Amino acid sequence: MASEASPYRLLGTRIPYIEGPLKVSGRAEYTDDLTRPNLLVGRLLRSPWPHARLRSIDVSAARKMPGVAAVLTGEKYPTTFGVLPITHDETALAVGKTRYIGDILAAVAASDELSAERALAAIQVDAEVLPEYSDPHVGLGAVAEPIHSRGLNGSNIQKEVHQHFGDVDAAFAEAAHTVRVRGTFAGVTHAFTEPLVTMAEATPDGRLTVWSATQVPHYLHRALSEVLGIPLHRIRVLKPEVGGGFGGKSDPLPHEIVCAALALETGRPVKMLLDREDVFLTNHGRHPTQNDLRVAADAEGHLLAYDLSAVIDGGAWSSFGTVTTYYNGVLAMGPYRVPNFRYHGRRVYTTKPPSGAMRAHGGTNVRYTIETALDELAEKLGMSPFELRMKNALPPNSTTITQFRITSTSFLACLKAARERSGFDEKFRKLPYGRGIGLGCGFYISGSNSPIHFTPKMPQCTVHLKADMDGGIAVHCMQADIGQGSNTLLAAIVAEVLGVQLERVHVVPVDSDVSPVDIGSYSSRVTFMMGNAARQASERLLALLLAAAHELTGYPAKQLRVREERYEVAHRPEVGVSYLEALHKAMEHSGALQASGAYTSPPMGGTHKGARAGTAPAYSFAAYVAEASVDAETGFFAVEKVWAAFDCGRPLNRLAVEGQIEGSIHMGLGQFMGESMNYRGSRLLNPSLLEYKIPTPQQMPEVEVLLVGADDPEGPFGAKEAGEGPLVAILPAVGNALYDAVGVRFYDLPVTPDKVWKGIERRRAEGTPWKGT
Amino acid sequence: MASRPLRTRVNGTALERTVPDERILLDLLREDLRLTGTKRGCDLGTCGCCTVLLDGRPTLSCLTLARSAEGREVTTIEGVTPAEGLHPVQRAFVERGATQCGFCTPGFILTSVALLRDHPHPSREEVARAISGNLCRCTGYTKIIEAVLAVGGGK
Numbered sequence: 035m036a037s038e039a040s041p042y043r044l045l046g047t048r049i050p051y052i053e054g055p056l057k058v059s060g061r062a063e064y065t066d067d068l069t070r071p072n073l074l075v076g077r078l079l080r081s082p083w084p085h086a087r088l089r090s091i092d093v094s095a096a097r098k099m100p101g102v103a104a105v106l107t108g109e110k111y112p113t114t115f116g117v118l119p120i121t122h123d124e125t126a127l128a129v130g131k132t133r134y135i136g137d138i139l140a141a142v143a144a145s146d147e148l149s150a151e152r153a154l155a156a157i158q159v160d161a162e163v164l165p166e167y168s169d170p171h172v173g174l175g176a177v178a179e180p181i182h183s184r185g186l187n188g189s190n191i192q193k194e195v196h197q198h199f200g201d202v203d204a205a206f207a208e209a210a211h212t213v214r215v216r217g218t219f220a221g222v223t224h225a226f227t228e229p230l231v232t233m234a235e236a237t238p239d240g241r242l243t244v245w246s247a248t249q250v251p252h253y254l255h256r257a258l259s260e261v262l263g264i265p266l267h268r269i270r271v272l273k274p275e276v277g278g279g280f281g282g283k284s285d286p287l288p289h290e291i292v293c294a295a296l297a298l299e300t301g302r303p304v305k306m307l308l309d310r311e312d313v314f315l316t317n318h319g320r321h322p323t324q325n326d327l328r329v330a331a332d333a334e335g336h337l338l339a340y341d342l343s344a345v346i347d348g349g350a351w352s353s354f355g356t357v358t359t360y361y362n363g364v365l366a367m368g369p370y371r372v373p374n375f376r377y378h379g380r381r382v383y384t385t386k387p388p389s390g391a392m393r394a395h396g397g398t399n400v401r402y403t404i405e406t407a408l409d410e411l412a413e414k415l416g417m418s419p420f421e422l423r424m425k426n427a428l429p430p431n432s433t434t435i436t437q438f439r440i441t442s443t444s445f446l447a448c449l450k451a452a453r454e455r456s457g458f459d460e461k462f463r464k465l466p467y468g469r470g471i472g473l474g475c476g477f478y479i480s481g482s483n484s485p486i487h488f489t490p491k492m493p494q495c496t497v498h499l500k501a502d503m504d505g506g507i508a509v510h511c512m513q514a515d516i517g518q519g520s521n522t523l524l525a526a527i528v529a530e531v532l533g534v535q536l537e538r539v540h541v542v543p544v545d546s547d548v549s550p551v552d553i554g555s556y557s558s559r560v561t562f563m564m565g566n567a568a569r570q571a572s573e574r575l576l577a578l579l580l581a582a583a584h585e586l587t588g589y590p591a592k593q594l595r596v597r598e599e600r601y602e603v604a605h606r607p608e609v610g611v612s613y614l615e616a617l618h619k620a621m622e623h624s625g626a627l628q629a630s631g632a633y634t635s636p637p638m639g640g641t642h643k644g645a646r647a648g649t650a651p652a653y654s655f656a657a658y659v660a661e662a663s664v665d666a667e668t669g670f671f672a673v674e675k676v677w678a679a680f681d682c683g684r685p686l687n688r689l690a691v692e693g694q695i696e697g698s699i700h701m702g703l704g705q706f707m708g709e710s711m712n713y714r715g716s717r718l719l720n721p722s723l724l725e726y727k728i729p730t731p732q733q734m735p736e737v738e739v740l741l742v743g744a745d746d747p748e749g750p751f752g753a754k755e756a757g758e759g760p761l762v763a764i765l766p767a768v769g770n771a772l773y774d775a776v777g778v779r780f781y782d783l784p785v786t787p788d789k790v791w792k793g794i795e796r797r798r799a800e801g802t803p804w805k806g807t
Numbered sequence: 808m809a810s811r812p813l814r815t816r817v818n819g820t821a822l823e824r825t826v827p828d829e830r831i832l833l834d835l836l837r838e839d840l841r842l843t844g845t846k847r848g849c850d851l852g853t854c855g856c857c858t859v860l861l862d863g864r865p866t867l868s869c870l871t872l873a874r875s876a877e878g879r880e881v882t883t884i885e886g887v888t889p890a891e892g893l894h895p896v897q898r899a900f901v902e903r904g905a906t907q908c909g910f911c912t913p914g915f916i917l918t919s920v921a922l923l924r925d926h927p928h929p930s931r932e933e934v935a936r937a938i939s940g941n942l943c944r945c946t947g948y949t950k951i952i953e954a955v956l957a958v959g960g961g962k
Contacts, residue, residue, distance in 0.1 A: 277846075280944070
């Protein structure tokens with residue numbers, strides 16, 4: 035196991051969040067904590083119909099109501115937008131049609147909440163109700179009224195992917211063992227604690243300022259410009275503190291654009307805070323999915339092929355859906371070598387709240403299906419689940435059949451650590467009936483190689499530094515800290531390279547006027563990409579400081595070494611200058627020092643259609659063991675302990691990495707044991723945090739975090755991502771532990787106690803005892 | 808709807824102001840007094856982000872009429888924070904990584920302060936039960952429980 039000893043002064047230790055004191059004292063400022071003079075309240079009228087053609091929206095009465103400053107409908111801003119440039123299919127407010135219960139029909143800005151609500155109630159909407167399509171399978175063929183005109187061949191299919199690598203049929207023909215499973219997955223949502231909220235102000239100098247709870251300020255900036263028709267440089271986007279995102283604040287969202295439009299309409303600042311039901315309806319959570327998987331293996335347990343097809347419920351909009359459709363296939367390609375692979379994926383529009391990107395986007399559901407199937411395969415082979423995975427692990431410096439470049443992987447070290455620490459071999463199939471242990475594994479991209487923004491030759495991240503006479507160092511970057519600790523990591527990298535104390539480094543809050551572009555917190559890209567950009571900027575600033583130290587000491591820069599707040603001669607440590615002396619000397623030439631660093635991922639990937647999907651400059655790896663207990667009389671179960679072995683390369687902030695792993699386990703456990711967007715037809719039945727069941731503190735198992743990664747060759751200081759990869763392995767680890775406990779397979783999520791109880795009863799009725807019971 | 812004078816104490820200071828009968832305590836704190844450390848997460852009593860102490864007892868301010876504070880003491884996160892430095896519970900949350908996005912944190916701190924006042928050395932189970940009305944989506948509660956136990960002299 036990797037030692038906790040680090041060659042670095044700060045990196046690799048446990049670094050409390052630099053903004054922690056503000057957060058624990060309630061002094062951190064979130065968007066809803068901000069206000070402006072003469073502020074208006076923005077409110078939205080949402081569609082009560084899942085699918086309807088809009089004949090007219092009469093807002094004349096609403097406009098005349100007391101306190102009302104503006105009422106807006108869709109025609110004024112018909113320009114379509116969306117997070118992916120190739121699938122712009124959203125409008126800020128509904129134009130012509132409404133596509134789910136919750137689509138925005140009209141918006142009001144008023145002096146207060148009550149006036150706004152009264153105005154909404156006075157809006158008259160005349161609509162022709164159209165057929166609703168809540169089941170994606172219905173939309174696979176031609177339908178009477180496609181939800182979008184872009185549906186393929188009169189269907190509701192938004193995206194269809196066919197991929198075939200190698201020869202799957204030949205592989206199955208020669209296979210000694212095959213497994214076939216179908217897994218279905220309910221939709222789940224992010225449920226961040228801070229509701230969606232935006233504030234906007236248009237000022238007489240012709241500029242628009244927008245504060246928003248977003249994890250991708252840059253894409254919001256672009257969407258505002260496109261839809262509102264205002265040049266980018268006349269829009270200023272600010273990201274205050276953000277209360278969690280998990281993917282749910284990564285699309286540019288309609289209410290953000292509507293809020294800005296109301297500010298333009300009125301010339302006054304407008305704040306729009308969505309209530310919790312609105313947040314659920316905005317959704318963009320994990321896609322409801324059905325996976326059909328066949329796995330082929332030879333007699334020794336070498337994997338020969340996967341044959342996978344998926345039907346993915348997209349909801350009303352495209353969002354990230356084209357990526358989702360590819361990911362649900364190609365993220366099957368690790369952490370094992372799979373020589374033949376066929377995938378047929380279809381993402382289908384439905385008249386339900388849009389699905390989108392949620393933590394471990396595209397990799398979670400398919401991973402559960404695969405890991406469950408492999409547990410079954412190991413059983414057929416009479417082989418330990420560990421042995422099967424060790425036999426098939428992708429080695430370092432290898433290439434998948436989909437042309438993914440695997441550089442570092444410590445997957446075998448993860449397996450070893452999880453196996454030994456959990457005592458798996460002593461427990462597997464040996465614990466008493468009702469108690470079980472299971473293995474689940476995974477991998478995830480460490481930053482999408484394929485930036486979504488529309489000028490792909492620009493860097494994915496740029497960091498600016500400025501050191502002035504006070505000795506402080508201001509750091510500018512549009513990366514979005516949404517709680518994962520990226521501000522702290524950014525400051526720590528700068529402090530590490532320059533040798534200065536952490537409190538000298540000030541991470542300036544995101545402001546598009548001064549923050550150079552970073553494309554935001556998604557695809558687990560920030561540590562890798564921002565980290566490399568920050569390192570480069572810091573090394574360039576250090577070069578200026580060392581040149582000044584050379585002037586002062588007479589020793590060339592390459593003979594100087596960085597100590598805490600000091601640059602000294604390596605072979606004569608008594609000769610040196612302080613950081614401040616070097617800084618002030620350097621400033622004699624140029625004033626405040628500035629440096630810039632950037633990161634662009636290297637060329638990679640194949641040339642087939644969709645080849646870029648899933649490529650990343652590195653991948654994280656995970657092997658989790660869970661131990662669970664089941665009450666066979668009620669079906670209630672508890673996860674007792676999790677051993678989470680994870681390869682994030684070198685962990686740069688152990689406190690933050692542990693927090694990501696523990697939080698991911700909680701979130702993954704939620705999807706496993708109860709979280710579910712429940713619908714009657716197209717109507718969401720549980721849009722509240724009471725009815726949407728998130729595990730409580732009492733349901734959270736003890737977690738032993740095992741960080742075993744070796745340095746990644748391209749990651750900053752050897753690091754890879756730890757934000758999303760830690761989620762995927764927990765679900766199958768628990769599912770396989772339940773099988774070991776009671777002998778029942780669970781392919782469909784969530785697994786609620788009634789399903790467990792029925793499974794136990796079914797097994798009893800079949801007369802197939804498990805562990806003698 | 809009628810407005811009447813309300814006499815209460817907020818963070819140790821007497822407050823007298825005319826408040827509409829239907830005014831919610833959370834709105835009084837956030838909108839009228841600009842005590843924005845108390846967070847609005849759901850307005851339905853389901854997340855605990857708006858937790859304050861009413862006469863020392865954790866209370867969901869989004870489900871409480873401002874009128875209910877008549878003659879009582881309201882303590883918000885601003886009232887727990889010393890003029891200089893941090894309260895031991897706050898310090899433990901920072902040092903042990905018990906705050907990530909931070910939006911739920913003020914509510915957790917107030918809940919934990921009340922727990923530790925009544926049970927200075929709680930067990931892990933007691934901490935888990937005490938905080939079960941507060942939702943955290945980032946931490947999995949692991950480091951929150953560790954922070955509270957650390958203040959209580961536990962593990």
